[in-house]
Amino acid sequence: DIQMTQSPSSLSASVGDRVTITCRASQGIRNDLVWYQQKPGKAPKRLIYAASSLHSGVPSRFSGSGSGTEFTLTISSLQPEDFATYYCLQHNSYPRTFGQGTKVEI
Amino acid sequence: EVQLVESGGGLVQPGGSLRLSCAASGFTFNDYWMDWVRQAPGKGLEWVANINQDGSEKYFVDSVKGRFTISRDNAKNSLYLQMNSLRAEDTAVYYCARALVYWGQGTLVTVSS
Numbered sequence: 735d736i737q738m739t740q741s742p743s744s745l746s747a748s749v750g751d752r753v754t755i756t757c758r759a760s761q762g763i764r765n766d767l768v769w770y771q772q773k774p775g776k777a778p779k780r781l782i783y784a785a786s787s788l789h790s791g792v793p794s795r796f797s798g799s800g801s802g803t804e805f806t807l808t809i810s811s812l813q814p815e816d817f818a819t820y821y822c823l824q825h826n827s828y829p830r831t832f833g834q835g836t837k838v839e840i
Numbered sequence: 841e842v843q844l845v846e847s848g849g850g851l852v853q854p855g856g857s858l859r860l861s862c863a864a865s866g867f868t869f870n871d872y873w874m875d876w877v878r879q880a881p882g883k884g885l886e887w888v889a890n891i892n893q894d895g896s897e898k899y900f901v902d903s904v905k906g907r908f909t910i911s912r913d914n915a916k917n918s919l920y921l922q923m924n925s926l927r928a929e930d931t932a933v934y935y936c937a938r939a940l941v942y943w944g945q946g947t948l949v950t951v952s953s
Contacts, residue, residue, distance in 0.1 A: 735902075768940065770885075772885075776945075777935055777943035777944060777945055777946060778885065778935075778943055779943075780940075780941055780942075783941075789941075821884065821885055823885075823887075823940065825940065828899045829887055829899070829900070829901040829902065830875075830887035830890075830940070831887065832884055832885045832886065832887065833884075834884050835884045835885070
């Protein structure tokens with residue numbers, strides 16, 4: 735199985751901060767990576783697909799980069815509604831595997 | 841608008857069975873792979889299984905192989921997860937998702953005596 739290691743597991747930030755979350759795959763996954771945002775009690779929402787493509791309707795302050803084994807999600811200027819938990823997912827091979835999540839707190 | 845509505849969750853004893861359903865609307869159901877993903881209370885996301893458009897391909901995470909089956913009824917725009925030999929560690933909110941893009945709101949399965 736491909737292991738997805740996300741870091742950090744949590745971070746504290748302020749409105750307006752630039753935030754970067756990293757996801758590392760245990761083997762190369764090309765760009766078969768998705769980023770999700772999840773708020774408490776809600777289903778995850780896709781932010782980024784194919785490592786760097788913005789899902790329709792997602793604000794442009796979210797961006798993704800990377801290929802192979804190392805990927806990043808960047809929020810250029812954190813907004814109050816961005817406080818949530820973020821997950822990466824690889825869909826290069828089975829079983830699909832998620833990172834353990836990064837909780838972004840105030 | 842894509843809508844996915846899960847149902848069938850509840851409290852079940854260890855060793856018991858449960859069948860989850862996911863009713864889909866707002867898109868052409870038989871055009872898409874469908875997935876089940878779960879989330880144990882306070883934990884992260886775990887992919888469980890998926891099925892292709894005509895049901896001929898199915899994949900499972902190792903921890904549920906031989907216990908869970910996934911199926912779909914394209915005439916009813918519905919996805920199913922049959923869960924047998926349930927264990928305490930299967931306790932989770934179960935989400936159905938259209939190709940891991942759009943997700944339902946989930947249904948809670950609690951395995952406890």
